Amino acid sequence: MAEKPKIALYWCASCGGCEEAVVDLAEDILTVVEKVDIVFWPVALDFKREDVEKMKDGEILATFINGAVRLSEQEDMVKLLRRKSKLIIAFGACAHMGGVPGLANAQTKEKIFEYYYHTGPIVVNPEKNKPSPDFAKNKGFELPEFYKDVRALDQVIDVDYYIPGCAPPPNIVKNAVLTLLSGNLPPKGKVLASDRSLCYDCPLNETKPDEGIKIKEIKRYYEPEKVDPEKCLLLQGLPCLGPVTRGGCDALCIKGNMPCTGCFGPLDGVKDYGAAALSYIASIIDSNDEKEINEILEKGIPDPIGLFYMYSLPKSLLFKKLIKEE
């Protein structure tokens, strides 16, 4: 019998939800395991970095990496895995676009450290120590370097395919894995999900009026029980980003009365997801008066980066908040 193809899984700056998504394949994971050998998966299997280093270059068929890249250790690991693998697949929104950890690019590293190690309400640190490679060395242990910015995976290494989602739903993962194993590979750089926007899959799309959507108020999402589950969420004033977001998730959030926040990212050809989302939300506001528009925006969108770039700040055109040099 021919040797089974090898696959590896790795995590960087992520919450662990993507690992969960692999386990969510449930019994389908057996179909996958039947066809492949998992040679590296820190969260579940006891293989070490040395085991990967021993492999020949390109020996692994595909490596699935989730999470954004912020630490020197993560960078080293993904570069090592890139060498050892034929295909690298960015798994989940963080590896794809930076994800929620990517929102840290709206802050400086110094501010984040200040809060988490000095001023935060649950911190006791009278010596004002901060973790750093040097600090650790003096104490006799090792710490990786914490980089200034959060990066998506393809800003660190070459990526072949993307599996979107936060976390990727089981059907997307299953189809992607089967596509890769079939040997019939899609063109490089493809996002392995639908090519159409979420609204095409959305069960509420039918309730959209022919004359288009016009809203006088952008509501913030507090009370899910007050949402009418039978009516397009946009018509109810909730900022659902479905029209500019890639579909393929079966509208899971919308079925749960929750507006789309855009974890599948932009459709092909869009350079900046947030700009597309901004453009469309602004165009459905039903007012032509500057003062009134400003009032609607002030009330409805107090945090534009948080709404439009929730998962994609490192992949946006501007990448990060501009800090004035003193």
Place this chain on the structure above:
Amino acid sequence: MEKNFEPKIVGIFCNWCTYAAADLAGVSRMQYAPNLRIVRVMCSGRIHPEFILWAFKNGADGVLIGGCHPGDCHYIEGNYKNLRRYLLLKKLISQFGIEEERLRLEWISASEADKLVKVVNEFAETLKKLGPLSLKEKLPEYAKKEV
């Protein structure tokens, strides 16, 4: 800040009003700040926020949007759509740390060449005071690459 800083202004003008005004300013041999580079679009409603962010990223110090006066849009309400995007985009760029004044919207009709001259001169002055944006130089190498 360098002393002889000349800001780069990207002007995105609608075909029917502001572009015609710039044309009129040209044929009337009016003098105005040479910092402006004009891009013509059919309607200010065509201006995707992506264009503006791209311009800022790639070296523009300021972006001037020109459209028809409210009610005068050739396509009935394209300029209103542009107005809403502009107001929201201003909020966004200031959150990104870019001064709001670097983005300016003006309604300039085909006959208002003098207004165009005044606006461009004023805008160039504002940008000279603000200094260069040089966004791309400030970004790390890995963030310069585009999709």
